[in-house]
Amino acid sequence: MDFTLKIWRQKDAQSQGQFKTYQLTGIGADNSFMEMLDELNEHLIKNNEDPVHFDHDCREGICGTCSLYINGRPHGPQKAITTCQLHMRSFKDKDTITIEPWRAQTFPVIRDLVVDRSAFDRIIQSGGYISVNTGGVPDANETPITTSKANNAMDAASCIGCGACVAVCKNASAMLFVAAKISHLAQLPQGKVEAESRAESMVAQMDKEGFGLCTNTGACSVECPKEISLTHIARLNRQYYKAKQASDYIPDKEEIHEG
Amino acid sequence: MSWLTEALKSSLGRKLVMSFTGLFLILFLVGHMLGNTLLFFDDGGQAFNEYARFMTSTPIIQALSLVTYASIIIHAVYSIVITRINRRARPIQYALNKASASSPWYSRNMGILGTIVLIFLVVHFRSFWYEMRFGQLPVVNYDGSGEFKDLYSIVAESFKQWWYVLLYVVAMIGLAFHLSHGFKSAFQTLGLTHKKYTPLIEGVGLWFSIVVPTIFALIPVVMFIKSLG
Amino acid sequence: MSMKFDSKTPGGPLEDKWSKHIFDIKLVNPANKRKFDIIVVGTGLAGASAAATLAELGYNIKAFCFQDSPRRAHSIAAQGGINAAKNYQNDGDSVYRLFYDTIKGGDYRSREANVYRLAEVSENIIDQCVAQGVPFAREYGGLLANRSFGGAQVSRTFYARGQTGQQLLLGAYSALSRQVANGKVQMFPRTEMLDLVVVDGHARGIIARNLITGKIVSYSAHAVVLATGGYGNVFYLSTNAMASNTTAIWRAHKKGALFANPCFTQIHPTCIPVSGDHQSKLTLMSESLRNDGRVWVPKTKGDNRIPADIPEDERDYFLERRYPSFGNLVPRDVASRNAKLVCDEGRGVGATGLAVYLDFEDAIKRIGRDTIESKYGNLFDMYKQITGENPYEKPMRIYPAVHYTMGGLWVDYNLMTSIPGCYALGEANFSDHGANRLGASALMQGLADGYFVIPYAIGDYLATRSYDMVPTDHPEFLKAEHSKNT
Numbered sequence: 001m002d003f004t005l006k007i008w009r010q011k012d013a014q015s016q017g018q019f020k021t022y023q024l025t026g027i028g029a030d031n032s033f034m035e036m037l038d039e040l041n042e043h044l045i046k047n048n049e050d051p052v053h054f055d056h057d058c059r060e061g062i063c064g065t066c067s068l069y070i071n072g073r074p075h076g077p078q079k080a081i082t083t084c085q086l087h088m089r090s091f092k093d094k095d096t097i098t099i100e101p102w103r104a105q106t107f108p109v110i111r112d113l114v115v116d117r118s119a120f121d122r123i124i125q126s127g128g129y130i131s132v133n134t135g136g137v138p139d140a141n142e143t144p145i146t147t148s149k150a151n152n153a154m155d156a157a158s159c160i161g162c163g164a165c166v167a168v169c170k171n172a173s174a175m176l177f178v179a180a181k182i183s184h185l186a187q188l189p190q191g192k193v194e195a196e197s198r199a200e201s202m203v204a205q206m207d208k209e210g211f212g213l214c215t216n217t218g219a220c221s222v223e224c225p226k227e228i229s230l231t232h233i234a235r236l237n238r239q240y241y242k243a244k245q246a247s248d249y250i251p252d253k254e255e256i257h258e259g
Numbered sequence: 260m261s262w263l264t265e266a267l268k269s270s271l272g273r274k275l276v277m278s279f280t281g282l283f284l285i286l287f288l289v290g291h292m293l294g295n296t297l298l299f300f301d302d303g304g305q306a307f308n309e310y311a312r313f314m315t316s317t318p319i320i321q322a323l324s325l326v327t328y329a330s331i332i333i334h335a336v337y338s339i340v341i342t343r344i345n346r347r348a349r350p351i352q353y354a355l356n357k358a359s360a361s362s363p364w365y366s367r368n369m370g371i372l373g374t375i376v377l378i379f380l381v382v383h384f385r386s387f388w389y390e391m392r393f394g395q396l397p398v399v400n401y402d403g404s405g406e407f408k409d410l411y412s413i414v415a416e417s418f419k420q421w422w423y424v425l426l427y428v429v430a431m432i433g434l435a436f437h438l439s440h441g442f443k444s445a446f447q448t449l450g451l452t453h454k455k456y457t458p459l460i461e462g463v464g465l466w467f468s469i470v471v472p473t474i475f476a477l478i479p480v481v482m483f484i485k486s487l488g
Numbered sequence: 489m490s491m492k493f494d495s496k497t498p499g500g501p502l503e504d505k506w507s508k509h510i511f512d513i514k515l516v517n518p519a520n521k522r523k524f525d526i527i528v529v530g531t532g533l534a535g536a537s538a539a540a541t542l543a544e545l546g547y548n549i550k551a552f553c554f555q556d557s558p559r560r561a562h563s564i565a566a567q568g569g570i571n572a573a574k575n576y577q578n579d580g581d582s583v584y585r586l587f588y589d590t591i592k593g594g595d596y597r598s599r600e601a602n603v604y605r606l607a608e609v610s611e612n613i614i615d616q617c618v619a620q621g622v623p624f625a626r627e628y629g630g631l632l633a634n635r636s637f638g639g640a641q642v643s644r645t646f647y648a649r650g651q652t653g654q655q656l657l658l659g660a661y662s663a664l665s666r667q668v669a670n671g672k673v674q675m676f677p678r679t680e681m682l683d684l685v686v687v688d689g690h691a692r693g694i695i696a697r698n699l700i701t702g703k704i705v706s707y708s709a710h711a712v713v714l715a716t717g718g719y720g721n722v723f724y725l726s727t728n729a730m731a732s733n734t735t736a737i738w739r740a741h742k743k744g745a746l747f748a749n750p751c752f753t754q755i756h757p758t759c760i761p762v763s764g765d766h767q768s769k770l771t772l773m774s775e776s777l778r779n780d781g782r783v784w785v786p787k788t789k790g791d792n793r794i795p796a797d798i799p800e801d802e803r804d805y806f807l808e809r810r811y812p813s814f815g816n817l818v819p820r821d822v823a824s825r826n827a828k829l830v831c832d833e834g835r836g837v838g839a840t841g842l843a844v845y846l847d848f849e850d851a852i853k854r855i856g857r858d859t860i861e862s863k864y865g866n867l868f869d870m871y872k873q874i875t876g877e878n879p880y881e882k883p884m885r886i887y888p889a890v891h892y893t894m895g896g897l898w899v900d901y902n903l904m905t906s907i908p909g910c911y912a913l914g915e916a917n918f919s920d921h922g923a924n925r926l927g928a929s930a931l932m933q934g935l936a937d938g939y940f941v942i943p944y945a946i947g948d949y950l951a952t953r954s955y956d957m958v959p960t961d962h963p964e965f966l967k968a969e970h971s972k973n974t
Contacts, residue, residue, distance in 0.1 A: 008354075019354065030763045030876070039766055055556065057729045059769050061870065062654055063560040072357030078873075085873050098355045105348050110700055118677070121557050125669040129662035130621045134541040134939045135612070137619035141576060144630025154623040154648060157655060161559055170358065170367050171345035173270075184623065191621045203271055212348030213270045213341050215369065216444040219361035231452050237271060238450030244266040251265045 001027045001088055004096040005040065007052055013108050013116075019098075029089040033076065034059055034066065036088055053112040061085040061225065064160030067167070068113055069100040074164035074223050082162060082225045102163055104172035106209050117163050119209040120177060126205035127198040128181040130190050143189045156184035158226040165220035165228075171212030175233050176220040178206050183232035186239055196243035203240055270344075276337050278448040280330040281441050287327050288471055298478050304411025305401050311391060311410045335377055342370050365436035366444075372437040379430030386417055418482040431476035438468030496900045497601045503583075506605040509901065510944055514951035521546030523955040525709040526946070527694055529681045529736050531558030533653070533660055533931060534914030535715030537938025540663035542713075543672035545943055550707055551664065551673050552696060554680040554731055559661040562717060562729040563934060566653025567774035567867070568637060569645035570617075570931040572610040577634050581642040583607045589640050590929060593819055594894070594922020597749070601901060602919040609940040610932050614646055616939055620659040624648050635776065636817070637927040645928040650774055650866045656931055660938070676707075681736045683968045684712060684743045684910060685958075691910035692958045695968045704972050706960035710953055711909045711946060714740055715938065718893035718915035720753070726890035727759060727772040737897050737916050745905035748918035749895030754925055756891030757823035760874050761843040770889040771874055773846075773867055775927045778816045778823070780851035780860065781884065783807050785844050789834040795845055795883050806830055821924045824888035831887070838885045847883035892930060894921040902945035903937060909949060913937040 002025045010017025024043075027036050034056050041051035057065040061082040068083045070076035076086040091097065099113060107115040145153075159180035166174050182199055185191030191198075214233060221230050243249075266272045294314065297306040314320050358367060365372060387410065390396055396408040417423050442464030446452065451460070498509040516524065524547050528539040531553040539551040553561060573586040586607040591598060614632070618624065624646050625633040634643040648655040667673040678699040685693040685706070693708040716736035720726040741747050758773045784805045786798055806826055808815045818826075827844045830836065837843050852860055857880060861868070868879045875885070897905045897912035899919055905912050914934035921929065958965070 006354075028764045028766065031766055032768070032874075035766045035768050038768055057555060057560055057731050058562060058565045059730060060565050060771050061873075062651065063555070063562070063564050063729065065555060065560050069353055069356075072353065072355040073360055077360075080869075081873055085870070087874070087876070089876055100353055100355070103349055103351050103353055105350050117556060121559075121665065121668075121675075121677075124559075124662065125665040129666045130619065131666060132616075132619045132663075133544045134537070134616060134663070134943065137615045140574070140614045140618040140624075141631050143618075145626055146630055147626050147628055150623050150626045153621075154625075154651075154655075157621075157623050157658065158649075158651060160654070161557065168358075168361055170349075170362075172348035173345075185621050188621050188623065190619055203269060207270050210348060211270075212345035213274060214448075215341075215345075215366070216440070216447045217362035217366040219358065222361035230447065231454075234447055234450045234452035236450075237274075237448060240269075240271045241275065241450065244262070244269075244272070250262050 001029055001093045003027060006096060006098040008100045009112055010109050012111055027088055031088045032084060033086040034084050053114050055114050056084055059084040062160060064162040067102050067162060069167060071098055074167040075225055080225055080227050102167040104166050106211050107163060120161050123178060123202055123205045127201040130185060131194060145188060149187050153184050153187040156180045156228060156232050159228055160226060162225060164223050164225060168219045168223040170217060171215055173214045174206050174211040175214035176228055178202050179232040179236035180228050182239055183235045186235060195239055196247040199239040199243045200247060200249055273337055273341055274448045276333060278445040280334040281445045283330045292471055292474055295478055307411045308407040308409060312407055315391060338370060338373055366440040369437060369440060372433045375430055375433035376437055415482060418479040419486040424479040424483045427479040428476045431472040435468050435472040439465060442467055496902060502600060502604050505601050506608055513944060513948035516947045516951050518546055522548060524950050526711050526713060527707055527709040528713045528715060530715035530717060532561035532563035532715060532717060533657055533934030534938040536660035536664045537935050538713055538715060538913055538942045539673055540660060540667050541939050541943045543667035549673040550709060552676045552679050552681060554699060556678055558664055559658060561657060562732050563657045564654045566931055567650045568776045569647035569652045569928040570656060571644050571928045572614045572646060573607050573644060574611055574614060576632060577643045579642045581644050586610060590926055593926040594924050597922035599919045606920050606933060606936050609936045612940055613932060613935045617656060617659050620662060622648060622655045622659045653931055682972045684740045685964050685968050686743050686907060687958050687962060687964045690908045693965060695972055704969055706965040706969055708958050708960050710950060713911045713913060714916050715913040716916050720890050720893050723890040725767060725770050727770050730769060740897060740910060745907045745910055746898045748898040752894035752923045753890055754820060754892040754894060755824040755888040757820055757827055757888050758886045759889035760871060761838055761885050761887040762840060772891060773871060773886060777846060777864060777867060781846040781848050782850060783816050783844055783846055785830045785835040785837060827888050843885035843887045845883040846886045892925055894923060894925055902948055903942055911942060913942060
């Protein structure tokens with residue numbers, strides 16, 4: 001298969017970027033999208049050009065490292081997969097493929113197609129955990145959890161933190177990502193203890209980072225490689241309102257985060 | 260109350276305000292629409308004029324009016340604030356973006372649809388609300404009920420102009436799409452979703468956003484046609 | 489070079505060794521722990537759990553990963569599950585049985601004391617993960633569910649759909665994130681370790697490259713913990729992540745950390761076969777598929793018919809034929825060896841002839857497509873995505889692939905390598921899996937080492953050390969930095 005690739009090239013965060021067009025011939029239909037880019041880079045390296053930088057690691061659709069806005073959609077045209085699971089048979093021979101980095105003020109471009117998603121880490125650090133130290137915990141079967149709660153929690157917990165939700169959202173909102181973590185932990189008895197402070201502090205951090213506001217278009221859920229549902233956002237909303245009117249936290253009187 | 264102001268300044272707090280004001284305006288639409296259907300009566304406007312006086316002279320209604328005005332203003336102002344934040348969140352746009360693959364166009368253009376409705380509201384308020392309150396309306400006298408401001412006559416007069424009718428129809432189409440996202444979105448923002456009742460909310464929302472604007476739009480259309488014949 | 493190998497395995501009966509050792513080893517006073525800095529390289533199950541737990545105890549941690557976030561370490565790709573000797577199923581499991589199965593599965597080549605300890609702490613791991621909010625699968629009564637795995641005749645594997653590694657890693661990542669927020673862990677993402685720095689015979693730091701700026705920087709500490717995974721990517725194609733490049737343990741080895749059992753590489757039987765020249769890696773299908781799938785090839789060489797056209801009596805269900813009591817659930821090495829054998833005989837299937845069928849037709853008939861879908865849906869989708877074939881209608885094609893390395897840096901009972909102060913955890917060490925690792929035991933070992941072994945074991949060493957830091961302009965640091973810059 002032959003392709004024309006329009007790829008965003010940008011030297012670093014400070015530089016202006018622009019599209020560059022590359023012709024690639026003789027690509028196998030069984031190649032993954034990443035393998036297609038590997039081939040492009042082999043050519044570029046042979047011609048003493050700077051290879052295209054893109055994030056990738058496990059290439060199995062689970063680590064969440066790969067990104068790419070492909071032909072106007074995050075992770076490309078197929079549903080419920082990551083870019084590394086996309087294969088060239090999903091395209092037509094002689095197609096032009098436009099490849100851009102995730103675009104969000106909170107995901108600054110590091111180089112070419114690589115963006116900085118550390119805002120997600122900081123959101124998790126603000127409260128996306130259950131505060132237990134190692135050891136001294138009760139037996140695993142001490143607290144029964146219904147299968148439906150466990151399943152719902154697992155649905156939310158399957159988030160891979162790739163950032164496609166932010167990338168596709170017209171507002172670059174991180175609500176689906178934040179909701180996935182809040183909803184995962186809020187549905188488990190172990191997570192309920194800190195549910196209020198968690199919702200408050202994670203939303204505060206999300207706002208501080210500069211993500212946009214959710215306007216419920218639902219695009220995030222449609223493009224999410226793990227198909228995380230909007231119901232988790234509704235749960236986050238409930239958790240947050242409940243926390244705001246019932247939690248002990250009062251601004252300027254107490255730290256949200258006690259660790 | 261700094262916890263409250265802080266909460267309302269957060270992204271979710273702002274959304275909550277949009278949701279509450281939106282839902283109140285939805286309730287308002289129901290009342291307003293029911294009143295307006297009086298215009299369909301062939302009674303020379305008596306029922307409508309009686310209704311208009313009731314609406315402007317009953318204390319509880321006047322209080323609700325104030326809430327309505329406040330809702331419109333807050334809903335509009337917050338939408339501007341939210342839009343500005345959201346614009347800042349993506350300073351560089353995609354060169355190629357197939358947004359239609361993942362969301363309906365009207366859900367992404369609530370601001371534009373809302374602006375259409377807002378422009379309509381300005382015209383609408385100037386034509387009728389202002390005239391009713393502060394204008395010099397002719398007075399009619401119905402048997403035994405005293406004098407009434409004849410709002411009906413200027414409504415009927417306005418709806419004889421095709422461009423005015425067209426403005427109404429366009430605005431109501433805008434409202435229909437605004438509601439078709441806004442109705443269910445308000446519930447989602449409130450966190451009121453459950454597999455048991457969300458389909459009902461979505462169904463009611465869809466019907467509401469078709470039926471209510473259609474009835475609103477029919478009024479000028481019907482009166483325009485009547486004025487022709 | 490001759491070296492005295494002292495595994496420091498405590499004496500006494502097997503079942504008392506660990507508790508006796510915990511009592512015997514030296515402790516660092518809680519107030520003094522903050523005077524020690526520890527470098528943890530790698531943030532997979534072993535690294536993240538170690539960094540979080542050591543930070544909870546009070547040590548200052550510098551944690552490094554080459555990924556953009558610690559949550560992306562390759563532990564995340566483990567699908568099937570994690571073993572623990574909970575005996576929740578009342579089917580005769582015990583610490584001793586898990587120990588015995590692991591030793592036997594490893595062909596009696598692992599260190600008994602380490603493996604027994606592993607089996608002992610396996611129970612704590614499940615408790616810990618549940619407390620962290622890991623959404624393990626549950627029965628209708630609300631208690632934890634188990635499934636069986638190759639190489640075991642009891643049901644002791646805990647799982648979270650086909651994403652157990654992901655959920656356990658996110659648990660460890662959340663504990664790590666909490667310590668980052670507390671200021672006890674300084675996180676260095678997109679930073680790759682290039683060398684180990686040894687001063688006066690002790691590991692005292694690392695040289696690392698910032699993968700964004702390219703800058704090479706020295707980091708000093710009182711001990712270095714390597715939790716950098718295995719060396720599977722020394723093979724051209726493996727199931728490892730692309731950037732899991734073995735540098736860290738190789739550099740440590742070049743600095744004197746001895747390597748043990750490098751030949752012990754696990755070839756996983758159920759991978760998606762190679763399809764083309766530009767393939768960058770292989771993708772594993774969870775071994776749990778062998779619970780319901782039947783492995784076969786045509787009886788005759790060069791039989792090119794499509795699978796549906798090959799009648800039952802012309803199929804060779806070679807695992808069921810050769811190992812009637814285990815059937816398709818034979819240990820990994822046996823399944824892999826036999827698949828290779830039939831392909832070498834010319835009976836392999838697919839375009840390359842390097843594949844065997846894994847057929848779900850009978851299972852679908854027996855328990856229905858819906859049940860199969862609920863059990864393996866995501867795996868089937870993944871297979872379809874990669875191969876373009878629908879495994880509900882056509883049998884899967886699978887072939888063995890390099891998956892895990894049992895060998896690694898030699899460590900003593902305290903997980904210390906032959907360089908004092910340098911530790912190796914998880915897949916990076918050699919001690920627990922012998923010549924062959926049982927399914928669902930890698931996650932167990934990574935977390936055992938990180939949560940429950942190193943936090944005690946490292947104290948035994950640090951208690952003997954001074955608080956003084958080696959400055960990063962020490963000649964050893966400069967020498968190592970210089971060698972990387974040229």
